[in-house]
Amino acid sequence: MTSILNRIGFNLHSRKAALSAISRSFSTFQKPNYAFAFDIDGVLIKGKHHIPEATRALKLLNGDNIHNRNIPFVLLTNGGGVTEEEKARQISKLVGIKIDPKQVVLSHSPMQNLATKYHDKRVLIVGGKGRNCYDVAKKYGFKEAVTPHDIMHWNSSVWPYSTPTSDLSILTSTAALNFPKLPIHAVMVFHDTYDWGRDLQIMLDVLCSQGGIMGTRKPDYTIQDVPLYWSNVNLSSHLNTDFPAPRLGQGAFKIALDSLYKTLTGSDLKSTSFGKPHGATYQFAEQVLELLEPQSQSSRRRVYAVGDNPAADIQGANGYGWTSVLVRTGVFTGKGNSDDFPADIVCENVEEAVLNIIDKEETHSNE
Template sequence: MRFRFQPPVQLSSSGHHLLPLPTPPPFLSSSPSLSTCSISHHHRSSRCTSSFGIAFDIDGVILRGQNPIGNSPAALKRLCHDYSGNLKIPFLFLTNGGGTPESRRAIEMSQLLGVKILPSQVVQGHSSFRSLLNRFENDFIVATGKGEPELVMSEYGFRNVISLDDYASYFDNIDPVAQYKSWKVRQESNMLPFSMKSIQDVSLDRVKAAFIVSDPVDWGRDIQVLCDILSSRGLLGGEEEHQPPLFFAADDLQYQAAFPSERLGIGAFRIALESVFNRIHDKPLECTVFGKPNPFVFRNAEAILRHIWAFSCHGNAIRPEDEDSSSHSFKTLYMIGDNPLVDIKGALQAGHPWFSILTRTGVFRQTENHPEYPADVVVDTVAEAVDFILERESAS
């Protein structure tokens, strides 16, 4: 198999593809105990002095399933001003997980953690797919994975996307064991209007690219249909030609979910698809992989943190006299993660100014540091990680 780690193809003048920083939405009214730790440009002179920022992994560090772990709510609240609720220390969440739009994920995390999280503070594995918009904006593409992959891609601006669930439904008997499956992957009410194509439209429209947005739900069906698409240049029943581009949001072999031991991730699905495809075709599968531990993900996170901090100091519009703040340089950026092969490896490869902190609440649970990808510091919980950072930076 030939696959590569792919940096974003659309770059800003600084060399990084930046995720848009939306205007902060209204505070959630459904959570009366919600701490309003938000991005604001008030008190600029006293607050625009942070020399460091923090990137948190989510699964195994902040949450296990839907439950906060490691005293994470209290740890996050320490990064906000008590008197105003505004950001005291710039931080974001850097995860290979996904399947939900960043806007919705921010709301979910705000409710779970009791701290106001904005969409600009949520960077998921598939967030980098935005960089492919100019290439595939109007092309017919297929997206698969748990959650709502079609909605994710449409919110990025892709105009002609269909979920693999819907795509497969247009072809009778494409899944030979569908009759034995007791679950229904998708409800009709969730289908987006522009995905309601006619059978003729789908059968004659060539798929220009396939996107694995998150962990697929029906591995057997997805492997079968993807092999059909990729071996026929995107037109089922066509002759074998060069395969359409295939993109993975991440490549985690395992991750920490609600179950006590690690679960197979999107990287395991890639291995399964590769194994099957390469056994039935002469040409090896080609794909492009995004997500941690790719160094460009960490460069992108640094750029986003700079913009978050600039927005916090100056508001949505950066004035010419404040341009030095929009290019603010952090002395240290902390990556707090639970997976040495993903979080720590990525921070090590990214180099300065990244400083890695490994927690024992997820994939990693050993007493000693990881031998191959040792973190700068190993702690038990994310709360201890924040304690260490604030003490080290004399910001407690």
């Protein structure tokens, strides 16, 4: 065989090159058994500005790499308060790469799985601006969603320290709902609240009520029959403000509610939390990756989680068994690795991370 190749002019170098090309083209037939999950703020964008390396990193994943491979990725953020479509539009505009809404996992995205249970049950949706979160909930399939605005519209003495909205377009129904006859079956916090006092009071009213009826009180506070769900428990807000110090977020609001419930009832308030670093969010992101790119291989897909926040991104990825990648373009700016939640890989920025991982994965798959 060697002599035949030699006779027809195939020297060692060209044979090696041919074999390498065959190997590369074979690998393009196989779907990649790895994927990426990017945090958004501090990795792809910073506030209202994009991080230049992010555009190049996403182009690499969309096939613009020496292996001509399309590598699946999702954006995984603790932000929210808008639909996945709106977030995809915002990020596409900032980064200059078209993002499909299916690739966006917001803090409240995994809560759409709860719609199977609550699709025809009245649920209280808390947080966000105007009726944005109500619109998100309706899109997820919560047909009977209501908001604190609806409760204030029904009876403004629920919270006498602020006035009901005069913007009737943000109500879910222009006619006042008769809450004494409408039990609330679950409370779901989709985003940071814009009115802490009102929402603390209304949530306590529902959680302390008998069977979710506003204005009643249950006889036994050790029993909690209205479940409570949080979309993330970050102490700091995701809102970008001009103030030089972080603002209180949903996690701070949770501490206030838990503390008040305990003080008022003597019992602990039970709840379920989503968002990073909670496992339910990672499980949901894997569902999304499977929909985007069904796995053709039996071995579990390797997911590289790229983030800037050790406590959320790195702790969550490590806990779920993904490979954690810490970048220095956001919260973390230290020289080495994080002391509290060390990452598997540390890179300067998202482009460096993507280049190194593609190189490692494709070299390995061609061996």
